[in-house]
Amino acid sequence: MTHRRDFIKTAGALTAAALAATAIPRQASALFGAMPTSAPLPEMDAAVKELLLEAIQAAKQAGASFADARISRFMQNFVFTREQQIQNTVDTETFGCGVRALVDGTWGFAATQKMTKEGVAKAAKTAVAIAKANRIARDTAITLVPTDSHPNASWRSDFTIDPWTISVEDKAALLLKANAEALKAPNVKFVFSALFFVKDERNYASTDGSVINQLAVKSWPIIQATAVSNDRTDFQNRSSPTAPMGRGWEYIIELDLPTVARTTGEEASQKLSAKPVDVGRYDLVLHPTNLWLTIHESIGHATELDRALGYEANYAGTSFLAPPEKMLGAFKYGPEIMNIQADRSQKGALSTIGYDDDGVKPEDFMLVKNGILRDYQTTREQAGMLKWWYDKNKMPTKSRGCCYAQGWNNVQFQRMPNVSLMPGERDLKWDDLIAATDRGIAILGDGSFSIDQQRFNGQFGGQVFHEIKGGKIVGMLKDVAYQIRTPDFWNGLDMIGGKSSYEIGGSFFDGKGQPGQSNSVSHGAVPARFRNVNVINTGRKA
Amino acid sequence: MSAPMSRDDAQRIIERAIKMSQADGCEVSLNANVTGNTRFAANQMSTAGEIEGSTFAVQSAFGPKHAVVTTDDLSDASIRRAIEQSEKLAKLSPDDPEAMPSLGPQTYVPVNAYHEATAACSPADRARAALTALEPARKAGNVSASGFIVTGNNVSAFGNKQGLFAYFSNTTANYTLTVRTADGTGSGWVAADDHDWSKLDYKSVSERAVDRAQRSRGAVAIEPGRYTVILEPQAVGDLVELLIGYIAARSADEGRSPFVKPEGGSKIGEKIMDSRVNIISDPADPQLGGQPFDGEGFPLGRQSWIENGVLKQLFYSRFWAKKQSKVATGFPTTVKMLGGTTTTEQMIANTERGLLVTRLWYLREVDPRTALYTGLTRDGVFLIENGKVKNAVRNFRFNESPIFMLNNIEALGPTQRLAGTENGGDIVMPVIKARDFNFTSLSEAV
Numbered sequence: 008m009t010h011r012r013d014f015i016k017t018a019g020a021l022t023a024a025a026l027a028a029t030a031i032p033r034q035a036s037a038l039f040g041a042m043p044t045s046a047p048l049p050e051m052d053a054a055v056k057e058l059l060l061e062a063i064q065a066a067k068q069a070g071a072s073f074a075d076a077r078i079s080r081f082m083q084n085f086v087f088t089r090e091q092q093i094q095n096t097v098d099t100e101t102f103g104c105g106v107r108a109l110v111d112g113t114w115g116f117a118a119t120q121k122m123t124k125e126g127v128a129k130a131a132k133t134a135v136a137i138a139k140a141n142r143i144a145r146d147t148a149i150t151l152v153p154t155d156s157h158p159n160a161s162w163r164s165d166f167t168i169d170p171w172t173i174s175v176e177d178k179a180a181l182l183l184k185a186n187a188e189a190l191k192a193p194n195v196k197f198v199f200s201a202l203f204f205v206k207d208e209r210n211y212a213s214t215d216g217s218v219i220n221q222l223a224v225k226s227w228p229i230i231q232a233t234a235v236s237n238d239r240t241d242f243q244n245r246s247s248p249t250a251p252m253g254r255g256w257e258y259i260i261e262l263d264l265p266t267v268a269r270t271t272g273e274e275a276s277q278k279l280s281a282k283p284v285d286v287g288r289y290d291l292v293l294h295p296t297n298l299w300l301t302i303h304e305s306i307g308h309a310t311e312l313d314r315a316l317g318y319e320a321n322y323a324g325t326s327f328l329a330p331p332e333k334m335l336g337a338f339k340y341g342p343e344i345m346n347i348q349a350d351r352s353q354k355g356a357l358s359t360i361g362y363d364d365d366g367v368k369p370e371d372f373m374l375v376k377n378g379i380l381r382d383y384q385t386t387r388e389q390a391g392m393l394k395w396w397y398d399k400n401k402m403p404t405k406s407r408g409c410c411y412a413q414g415w416n417n418v419q420f421q422r423m424p425n426v427s428l429m430p431g432e433r434d435l436k437w438d439d440l441i442a443a444t445d446r447g448i449a450i451l452g453d454g455s456f457s458i459d460q461q462r463f464n465g466q467f468g469g470q471v472f473h474e475i476k477g478g479k480i481v482g483m484l485k486d487v488a489y490q491i492r493t494p495d496f497w498n499g500l501d502m503i504g505g506k507s508s509y510e511i512g513g514s515f516f517d518g519k520g521q522p523g524q525s526n527s528v529s530h531g532a533v534p535a536r537f538r539n540v541n542v543i544n545t546g547r548k549a
Numbered sequence: 550m551s552a553p554m555s556r557d558d559a560q561r562i563i564e565r566a567i568k569m570s571q572a573d574g575c576e577v578s579l580n581a582n583v584t585g586n587t588r589f590a591a592n593q594m595s596t597a598g599e600i601e602g603s604t605f606a607v608q609s610a611f612g613p614k615h616a617v618v619t620t621d622d623l624s625d626a627s628i629r630r631a632i633e634q635s636e637k638l639a640k641l642s643p644d645d646p647e648a649m650p651s652l653g654p655q656t657y658v659p660v661n662a663y664h665e666a667t668a669a670c671s672p673a674d675r676a677r678a679a680l681t682a683l684e685p686a687r688k689a690g691n692v693s694a695s696g697f698i699v700t701g702n703n704v705s706a707f708g709n710k711q712g713l714f715a716y717f718s719n720t721t722a723n724y725t726l727t728v729r730t731a732d733g734t735g736s737g738w739v740a741a742d743d744h745d746w747s748k749l750d751y752k753s754v755s756e757r758a759v760d761r762a763q764r765s766r767g768a769v770a771i772e773p774g775r776y777t778v779i780l781e782p783q784a785v786g787d788l789v790e791l792l793i794g795y796i797a798a799r800s801a802d803e804g805r806s807p808f809v810k811p812e813g814g815s816k817i818g819e820k821i822m823d824s825r826v827n828i829i830s831d832p833a834d835p836q837l838g839g840q841p842f843d844g845e846g847f848p849l850g851r852q853s854w855i856e857n858g859v860l861k862q863l864f865y866s867r868f869w870a871k872k873q874s875k876v877a878t879g880f881p882t883t884v885k886m887l888g889g890t891t892t893t894e895q896m897i898a899n900t901e902r903g904l905l906v907t908r909l910w911y912l913r914e915v916d917p918r919t920a921l922y923t924g925l926t927r928d929g930v931f932l933i934e935n936g937k938v939k940n941a942v943r944n945f946r947f948n949e950s951p952i953f954m955l956n957n958i959e960a961l962g963p964t965q966r967l968a969g970t971e972n973g974g975d976i977v978m979p980v981i982k983a984r985d986f987n988f989t990s991l992s993e994a995v
Contacts, residue, residue: 093642094647095645099619117600137598140672145593179642521586547921
């Protein structure tokens with residue numbers, strides 16, 4: 008996963024280099040008029056539909072047994088500021104068509120920006136030609152499990168105010184106001200802040216008879232405050248706990264960024280005088296703003312079927328949850344209280360969508376039930392590989408709806424749904440978990456994160472660390488990172504929060520695949536306590 | 550075949566766009582790419598594709614107000630809309646007190662990184678290349694090959710209202726291959742990268758990956774701790790390329806970088822690494838072949854960052870250079886760490902106890918004050934004892950800084966163009982031998 012910090016770095020480079028052609032993420036301008044607020048379900052543009060149907064028809068005529076086409080318009084809007092000045096405003100847009108063709112059990116894909124009937128038909132023929140060229144290297148033929156067709160489907164994400172209707176002046180003014188609040192804290196010398204919006208209009212048609220039109224809006228506010236010690240021997244960063252969400256400007260209003268920024272600045276400042284952590288084993292009380300990322304790395308990626316079967320071996324890696332025959336129904340991920348849901352339906356979450364890029368309408372499913380592994384994330388190409396398991400459990404063999412492509416110019420493959428730790432039965436809260444802990448560390452916010460290619464050994468930081476003694480927070484710590492072995496860590500889970508403590512965290516940039524693609528994904532979590540976790544001190548002298 | 554956009558076409562589009570501009574300043578960046586890729590995994594063909602695309606980005610400026618708009622539709626109407634939109638956004642934007650005027654016309658070093666063999670590479674060529682791994686792997690029966698072959702034909706151009714025009718065309722060919730043993734205990738990674746497709750030796754990559762996978766089977770767990778390491782160029786690059794994220798002089802001047810001098814300013818001029826360490830950028834270096842200008846059209850030549858262990862230079866943006874009365878450097882597009890004369894075999898022969906490391910994985914910043922990173926070894930770690938490679942060992946997690954590592958150099962070897970960097974780009978690194986590399990825990994991942 009690419010992290011907020013990397014994003015900040017990229018943003019920094021981007022603003023420094025102004026127009027860095029290679030640095031700017033591909034895309035966009037607000038060529039589109041602003042969407043009215045509370046818009047009705049989108050309708051597919053007639054011309055777009057005509058091109059989609061032309062593309063799949065051309066693929067079929069050229070010999071494809073199955074083909075689908077996607078035409079998408081992906082728009083981004085960024086406003087970057089530092090301290091009391093604007094750094095840049097960027098509007099991006101990309102529009103094009105990608106065609107995927109299955110010929111004699113082999114895939115081909117081609118993408119074009121030539122948005123004419125001839126242009127998309129040529130791409131379709133190229134996709135078929137690539138599939139045919141690959142036939143010489145084929146071994147087992149690729150097959151797809153059936154799915155319902157959705158001949159006239161529409162979906163729209165849960166937003167009420169389109170960020171594209173808000174002026175750049177208002178966006179910049181909000182950020183500068185937030186920055187001013189952060190700068191009030193002692194020693195806070197620098198603040199970076201940004202608003203990042205995405206509008207993703209996806210159109211899909213397949214030879215299975217689906218024609219689907221969807222619109223998703225996503226928003227991510229970022230504030231990072233830096234406190235520098237008076238003698239210049241230390242500096243500390245604090246990034247705001249403002250999750251990216253599948254929502255619109257209304258989310259930004261609700262967050263009250265100036266208030267968030269004040270706390271962010273104060274905590275950056277406090278970190279300068281925090282006590283360096285003593286190395287050792289601690290009980291950790293992890294806040295959802297920290298735990299979402301650990302869930303992402305140690306469960307989200309581990310339960311991807313393509314990884315478990317070796318399809319990502321050359322890049323993202325495989326999974327310790329392999330082979331599925333030995334793991335499903337048998338592997339004890341954690342205790343009874345551990346329930347992990349996968350869904351693409353949570354309101355405001357980033358992976359939420361009406362239909363996936365296989366044309367499948369996703370349903371919620373449990374990856375882990377009462378601590379036992381029950382399922383994997385799948386696409387139409389993969390679901391058949393688990394037929395034995397679904398048959399055994401009297402479940403239909405169908406895709407879990409996890410197919411996704413970043414844009415028109417990327418081929419779709421298995422990507423992560425929202426993967427979340429479900430609340431416990433008792434309505435415990437963050438404070439209850441701390442009160443029940445004798446010697447531990449409470450961690451808020453996501454920091455450094457790294458995990459091996461099979462998802463066993465992970466190391467995670469955080470933003471703010473509080474020392475717990477005798478059920479009370481007694482002071483702030485710094486230089487904390489926890490190291491885990493995934494099965495041991497989750498089996499050390501012994502206390503979780505209830506429904507009212509559930510929060511969603513997430514990222515815009517989860518990387519996977521070759522060529523690399525990024526998707527945005529959310530992870531819901533409740534506060535949770537993990538026993539006896541190894542904590543290291545990351546402070547060194549330069 | 551030819552580049553996806555000729556120099557004349559790029560210049561024509563940029564000039565036409567600039568003519569439409571009503572702003573004080575107008576900068577246009579243009580990209581055009583044709584890429585082809587073939588993927589295989591678990592001894593099966595996976596996805597394959599060809600993608601054509603272009604991007605037009607315009608920054609309009611009215612005094613200190615500016616905004617960027619990009620589109621990928623290069624029609625006149627679309628370009629006009631993008632320019633109008635950027636002008637509208639710029640006018641609405643608050644003043645940027647750091648805004649700099651556009652550069653005037655520049656001269657650039659010639660770089661030849663375009664190769665016809667790459668531009669002409671077909672899906673069938675890539676499928677045949679994939680077979681050099683798939684056939685032996687299927688035949689062997691006890692290994693599984695997963696690989697990715699990607700070629701690109703790219704153009705990047707930049708122009709502005711002051712008459713600056715820059716154009717660069719290159720081709721790229723990249724092959725990465727992971728071979729895993731069927732028993733799940735061995736994994737070997739080998740890769741190759743060149744601007745010229747015909748220079749990639751697929752067969753050799755395949756043979757070496759199979760060999761490495763077989764040799765890495767049954768890895769033994771040894772205690773984590775500080776070890777002497779011999780890092781292959783990819784492993785060196787995985788850590789050293791991260792230094793690019795810290796090269797802003799401004800961060801050091803502001804007190805928030807590993808290069809902060811407590812008394813004020815940066816450590817430029819101070820010896821911060823072993824005296825054999827030299828790190829440069831040079832688009833014209835034959836191993837690199839990088840873009841000779843940055844995102845502002847600033848000309849890039851040979852730039853020394855670390856010279857004989859001394860921090861020679863940090864990146865000065867035009868604004869920061871002006872403010873600090875320094876000379877702007879431009880932002881580098883290439884990185885090369887110069888090598889030495891010790892071969893990997895000699896390094897091994899001179900090692901009493903150490904580890905030979907293929908590559909590193911999932912590196913993430915742990916502490917920006919020291920550029921401390923955590924990450925893991927991957928796809929082949931071998932124990933060296935008494936001058937000989939003995940057996941494979943389990944992977945480790947490390948917590949290490951490239952700055953610390955480059956202080957602990959024992960020997961430098963031949964350089965290689967990297968194929969597997971997380972961020973891509975033109976990077977060349979040597980084999981190095983370093984002492985006291987800090988491995989902090991074991992990973993059972995293969």
